[in-house]
Amino acid sequence: MSQTRFEGTDTYVATEDLMMAVNAAVTLGRPLLIKGEPGTGKTMLAIEIARALERPLIQWHIKSTTKAQQGLYEYDAVARLRDSQLGDDHVNDIGHYIIKGKLWEAFDSPTQPVLLIDEIDKADIEFPNDLLQELDRMEFHVYETKEVITARQRPIIVITSNNEKELPDAFLRRCFFHYIRFPDKDTMAAIVNVHYPDLKKNLLREALESFFEVREVPGLKKKPTTSELLDWIKLLVAEDIPAEALRADDQRKLLPKLHGALLKNEQDVHLFERLVFLNQRANR
Secondary structure, eight states: OOOSSOOOBTTBOOOHHHHHHHHHHHHHTOOEEEEOSTTSSHHHHHHHHHHHHTOOEEEEEOOTTOOHHHHHEEEOHHHHHHHHHHTOGGGGOGGGGEEEOHHHHHHTOSSOOEEEEEOGGGSOTTHHHHTHHHHHHSEEEETTTTEEEEOSSOOEEEEEEOSSSOOOHHHHHTSEEEEOOOOOHHHHHHHHHHHOTTOOHHHHHHHHHHHHHHHTSTTOSSOOOHHHHHHHHHHHHHTTOOGGGGSOOSTTOOSOTTGGGTOOSHHHHHHHHHOGGGGGGGGO
8 A cells, every 4th residue: 555645765865854745745735845055955855755645756956957738738739730741630630739748748647747857947048937827727738630638637747956046936836845855864864774874984074074074165166065975975986985094194195085975166275285184073
Protein backbone atom coordinates (compact mmCIF):
# COMPACT_ATOMS: atom_id res chain seq x y z
CA MET A 1 0.00 0.00 0.00
CA SER A 2 1.42 3.41 -0.98
CA GLN A 3 2.15 6.07 1.62
CA THR A 4 0.04 9.20 1.87
CA ARG A 5 2.58 11.28 3.82
CA PHE A 6 6.17 12.05 2.96
CA GLU A 7 8.65 11.09 5.67
CA GLY A 8 11.90 11.10 3.73
CA THR A 9 13.47 8.00 2.21
CA ASP A 10 16.44 5.75 2.79
CA THR A 11 18.42 7.80 0.26
CA TYR A 12 17.16 11.31 1.05
CA VAL A 13 17.60 12.92 4.46
CA ALA A 14 14.69 15.33 4.99
CA THR A 15 14.40 17.65 7.98
CA GLU A 16 11.18 17.86 10.00
CA ASP A 17 10.47 21.29 8.50
CA LEU A 18 10.85 19.99 4.97
CA MET A 19 8.60 16.97 5.58
CA MET A 20 5.96 19.27 7.08
CA ALA A 21 6.17 21.58 4.06
CA VAL A 22 5.72 18.71 1.59
CA ASN A 23 2.73 17.30 3.45
CA ALA A 24 1.17 20.75 3.92
CA ALA A 25 1.38 21.46 0.18
CA VAL A 26 -0.19 18.08 -0.62
CA THR A 27 -3.00 18.68 1.90
CA LEU A 28 -3.71 22.16 0.53
CA GLY A 29 -3.45 21.02 -3.07
CA ARG A 30 -1.04 23.85 -3.81
CA PRO A 31 2.28 23.78 -5.67
CA LEU A 32 5.26 23.44 -3.34
CA LEU A 33 7.78 26.16 -4.18
CA ILE A 34 11.24 25.13 -3.05
CA LYS A 35 14.13 27.58 -2.91
CA GLY A 36 17.67 27.13 -1.68
CA GLU A 37 21.21 27.46 -2.94
CA PRO A 38 22.36 24.94 -5.58
CA GLY A 39 23.21 21.54 -4.15
CA THR A 40 20.63 21.48 -1.36
CA GLY A 41 18.59 18.68 -2.97
CA LYS A 42 15.70 20.67 -4.44
CA THR A 43 15.38 18.61 -7.63
CA MET A 44 16.03 15.34 -5.80
CA LEU A 45 13.17 16.16 -3.42
CA ALA A 46 10.56 15.73 -6.15
CA ILE A 47 12.16 12.48 -7.28
CA GLU A 48 12.15 11.13 -3.72
CA ILE A 49 8.55 12.27 -3.06
CA ALA A 50 7.46 10.27 -6.11
CA ARG A 51 9.43 7.26 -4.93
CA ALA A 52 8.22 7.44 -1.34
CA LEU A 53 4.55 7.92 -2.26
CA GLU A 54 4.79 5.50 -5.19
CA ARG A 55 3.60 8.05 -7.73
CA PRO A 56 4.68 8.50 -11.34
CA LEU A 57 7.19 11.31 -11.81
CA ILE A 58 6.91 13.84 -14.63
CA GLN A 59 9.86 16.22 -14.98
CA TRP A 60 9.76 19.57 -16.76
CA HIS A 61 13.23 21.12 -16.76
CA ILE A 62 12.99 24.82 -17.55
CA LYS A 63 15.47 26.65 -19.78
CA SER A 64 15.85 30.33 -20.59
CA THR A 65 13.95 29.73 -23.86
CA THR A 66 11.09 27.70 -22.35
CA LYS A 67 7.58 29.11 -22.79
CA ALA A 68 4.60 28.24 -20.60
CA GLN A 69 2.64 27.10 -23.67
CA GLN A 70 5.15 24.28 -24.16
CA GLY A 71 4.01 22.78 -20.85
CA LEU A 72 0.46 22.58 -22.20
CA TYR A 73 0.94 21.56 -25.82
CA GLU A 74 2.54 22.60 -29.10
CA TYR A 75 0.91 22.62 -32.51
CA ASP A 76 3.26 21.45 -35.26
CA ALA A 77 1.99 23.56 -38.16
CA VAL A 78 5.15 22.91 -40.19
CA ALA A 79 4.60 19.13 -40.13
CA ARG A 80 0.97 19.58 -41.16
CA LEU A 81 1.96 21.82 -44.08
CA ARG A 82 4.55 19.28 -45.20
CA ASP A 83 2.03 16.44 -45.01
CA SER A 84 -0.51 18.46 -47.00
CA GLN A 85 2.07 18.92 -49.74
CA LEU A 86 2.77 15.18 -49.71
CA GLY A 87 -0.92 14.24 -49.72
CA ASP A 88 -0.74 12.49 -46.32
CA ASP A 89 -4.17 11.45 -44.95
CA HIS A 90 -3.20 12.66 -41.46
CA VAL A 91 -3.55 16.24 -42.63
CA ASN A 92 -7.31 16.14 -41.98
CA ASP A 93 -6.78 15.16 -38.34
CA ILE A 94 -5.46 18.29 -36.65
CA GLY A 95 -5.08 16.37 -33.39
CA HIS A 96 -2.30 14.37 -35.06
CA TYR A 97 -0.16 17.54 -34.95
CA ILE A 98 -0.77 18.39 -31.31
CA ILE A 99 2.24 17.52 -29.12
CA LYS A 100 1.34 17.07 -25.46
CA GLY A 101 3.37 19.01 -22.91
CA LYS A 102 4.37 17.99 -19.40
CA LEU A 103 1.36 19.67 -17.78
CA TRP A 104 -1.02 17.87 -20.13
CA GLU A 105 0.81 14.62 -19.38
CA ALA A 106 0.34 15.24 -15.63
CA PHE A 107 -3.36 16.14 -16.07
CA ASP A 108 -3.92 13.00 -18.12
CA SER A 109 -2.20 10.59 -15.73
CA PRO A 110 -4.54 7.87 -14.40
CA THR A 111 -2.57 7.91 -11.12
CA GLN A 112 -1.86 11.14 -9.23
CA PRO A 113 1.62 12.08 -10.44
CA VAL A 114 4.39 14.23 -9.00
CA LEU A 115 5.09 17.03 -11.46
CA LEU A 116 8.50 18.69 -11.13
CA ILE A 117 8.82 22.16 -12.65
CA ASP A 118 12.55 22.54 -12.22
CA GLU A 119 14.36 25.91 -12.03
CA ILE A 120 11.36 28.06 -12.92
CA ASP A 121 13.43 31.21 -12.43
CA LYS A 122 15.49 30.41 -15.56
CA ALA A 123 12.55 31.30 -17.78
CA ASP A 124 11.19 34.69 -18.77
CA ILE A 125 9.64 36.73 -15.94
CA GLU A 126 6.16 36.22 -17.44
CA PHE A 127 6.48 32.43 -17.41
CA PRO A 128 5.01 31.89 -13.89
CA ASN A 129 2.09 34.27 -14.56
CA ASP A 130 1.32 32.44 -17.81
CA LEU A 131 0.68 29.27 -15.80
CA LEU A 132 -1.53 30.81 -13.10
CA GLN A 133 -4.91 29.91 -14.59
CA GLU A 134 -3.90 26.35 -15.50
CA LEU A 135 -2.45 25.64 -12.05
CA ASP A 136 -5.50 27.19 -10.37
CA ARG A 137 -8.28 25.62 -12.40
CA MET A 138 -6.44 22.43 -13.32
CA GLU A 139 -7.63 22.74 -16.88
CA PHE A 140 -6.77 24.45 -20.16
CA HIS A 141 -8.22 24.92 -23.64
CA VAL A 142 -6.74 23.48 -26.84
CA TYR A 143 -7.71 26.08 -29.41
CA GLU A 144 -6.89 24.02 -32.50
CA THR A 145 -9.17 21.10 -31.53
CA LYS A 146 -11.59 23.06 -29.28
CA GLU A 147 -10.96 20.55 -26.45
CA VAL A 148 -10.87 21.37 -22.75
CA ILE A 149 -8.25 19.29 -20.97
CA THR A 150 -9.13 18.80 -17.30
CA ALA A 151 -6.89 17.09 -14.74
CA ARG A 152 -8.11 13.66 -13.64
CA GLN A 153 -6.76 14.56 -10.22
CA ARG A 154 -4.64 17.40 -8.93
CA PRO A 155 -0.94 16.51 -9.37
CA ILE A 156 1.55 16.96 -6.56
CA ILE A 157 3.49 19.90 -8.01
CA VAL A 158 7.04 20.70 -6.89
CA ILE A 159 8.53 23.91 -8.29
CA THR A 160 12.20 24.71 -7.71
CA SER A 161 13.97 28.06 -7.90
CA ASN A 162 17.57 29.17 -7.45
CA ASN A 163 16.48 32.77 -6.83
CA GLU A 164 17.98 33.99 -10.11
CA LYS A 165 14.84 36.10 -10.62
CA GLU A 166 12.09 37.39 -8.35
CA LEU A 167 8.83 35.51 -8.91
CA PRO A 168 5.57 37.47 -9.29
CA ASP A 169 3.46 38.03 -6.16
CA ALA A 170 0.36 36.57 -7.82
CA PHE A 171 2.25 33.36 -8.44
CA LEU A 172 3.75 33.24 -4.93
CA ARG A 173 0.29 33.60 -3.36
CA ARG A 174 -0.76 30.33 -4.97
CA CYS A 175 2.21 28.32 -3.68
CA PHE A 176 3.25 26.81 -0.37
CA PHE A 177 6.81 28.03 0.13
CA HIS A 178 9.80 26.36 1.77
CA TYR A 179 13.44 27.43 1.82
CA ILE A 180 15.91 24.55 2.19
CA ARG A 181 18.71 25.82 4.37
CA PHE A 182 22.15 24.45 3.69
CA PRO A 183 22.62 21.38 5.94
CA ASP A 184 24.43 21.87 9.24
CA LYS A 185 27.20 19.45 10.22
CA ASP A 186 24.90 16.92 11.88
CA THR A 187 22.51 16.83 8.93
CA MET A 188 25.41 16.67 6.50
CA ALA A 189 26.90 13.76 8.44
CA ALA A 190 23.57 11.94 8.13
CA ILE A 191 23.54 12.61 4.36
CA VAL A 192 27.10 11.30 3.98
CA ASN A 193 26.23 8.22 6.02
CA VAL A 194 23.42 7.40 3.61
CA HIS A 195 25.91 7.32 0.73
CA TYR A 196 28.96 5.96 2.61
CA PRO A 197 27.68 3.95 5.58
CA ASP A 198 31.09 2.32 6.16
CA LEU A 199 33.09 5.56 6.17
CA LYS A 200 35.48 5.80 9.12
CA LYS A 201 34.24 8.26 11.70
CA ASN A 202 37.52 10.13 11.97
CA LEU A 203 37.69 10.62 8.19
CA LEU A 204 34.08 11.84 8.18
CA ARG A 205 34.83 14.26 11.00
CA GLU A 206 37.94 15.72 9.35
CA ALA A 207 36.31 15.86 5.91
CA LEU A 208 33.31 17.76 7.27
CA GLU A 209 35.59 20.11 9.21
CA SER A 210 37.59 20.92 6.07
CA PHE A 211 34.48 21.17 3.90
CA PHE A 212 32.72 23.68 6.16
CA GLU A 213 35.93 25.68 6.56
CA VAL A 214 36.13 25.99 2.78
CA ARG A 215 32.49 27.12 2.61
CA GLU A 216 33.13 29.79 5.25
CA VAL A 217 35.98 31.42 3.32
CA PRO A 218 34.84 35.01 2.65
CA GLY A 219 34.69 35.98 -1.00
CA LEU A 220 34.32 32.54 -2.56
CA LYS A 221 32.73 32.83 -5.99
CA LYS A 222 31.20 29.35 -5.74
CA LYS A 223 30.79 27.57 -2.43
CA PRO A 224 31.05 23.77 -2.61
CA THR A 225 27.73 21.97 -2.32
CA THR A 226 26.52 18.65 -0.93
CA SER A 227 27.08 16.81 -4.21
CA GLU A 228 30.65 18.12 -4.35
CA LEU A 229 31.30 16.98 -0.80
CA LEU A 230 30.09 13.49 -1.73
CA ASP A 231 32.37 13.48 -4.79
CA TRP A 232 35.29 14.61 -2.64
CA ILE A 233 34.71 11.90 -0.05
CA LYS A 234 34.47 9.30 -2.82
CA LEU A 235 37.91 10.42 -4.01
CA LEU A 236 39.37 10.42 -0.49
CA VAL A 237 38.21 6.84 -0.04
CA ALA A 238 39.38 5.75 -3.52
CA GLU A 239 42.82 7.27 -2.98
CA ASP A 240 42.96 5.94 0.59
CA ILE A 241 43.70 9.41 2.01
CA PRO A 242 44.00 9.13 5.83
CA ALA A 243 42.06 11.48 8.09
CA GLU A 244 45.26 13.04 9.45
CA ALA A 245 46.26 14.13 5.95
CA LEU A 246 43.37 16.58 6.01
CA ARG A 247 45.11 18.40 8.88
CA ALA A 248 48.22 19.76 7.19
CA ASP A 249 50.91 21.16 9.53
CA ASP A 250 52.86 22.66 6.65
CA GLN A 251 51.64 26.26 6.28
CA ARG A 252 52.32 26.08 2.56
CA LYS A 253 49.68 23.37 2.13
CA LEU A 254 46.69 25.67 2.02
CA LEU A 255 44.53 23.65 -0.33
CA PRO A 256 42.69 20.50 0.77
CA LYS A 257 43.72 17.20 -0.77
CA LEU A 258 42.02 16.69 -4.15
CA HIS A 259 40.61 20.20 -3.93
CA GLY A 260 39.43 20.10 -7.54
CA ALA A 261 36.29 18.31 -6.31
CA LEU A 262 35.43 21.29 -4.08
CA LEU A 263 36.81 24.41 -5.78
CA LYS A 264 35.57 24.83 -9.33
CA ASN A 265 37.25 27.97 -10.62
CA GLU A 266 40.71 29.52 -10.56
CA GLN A 267 39.59 32.63 -8.65
CA ASP A 268 38.56 30.54 -5.67
CA VAL A 269 41.75 28.49 -5.80
CA HIS A 270 43.85 31.66 -5.79
CA LEU A 271 41.75 33.17 -3.01
CA PHE A 272 42.13 30.04 -0.93
CA GLU A 273 45.89 30.02 -1.43
CA ARG A 274 46.10 33.56 -0.07
CA LEU A 275 44.14 32.87 3.11
CA VAL A 276 46.86 31.41 5.33
CA PHE A 277 44.72 31.77 8.41
CA LEU A 278 42.71 28.70 7.39
CA ASN A 279 45.61 26.58 8.60
CA GLN A 280 45.26 27.92 12.12
CA ARG A 281 42.95 25.02 12.93
CA ALA A 282 45.86 22.64 12.40
CA ASN A 283 47.94 24.51 14.96
CA ARG A 284 45.36 24.78 17.71
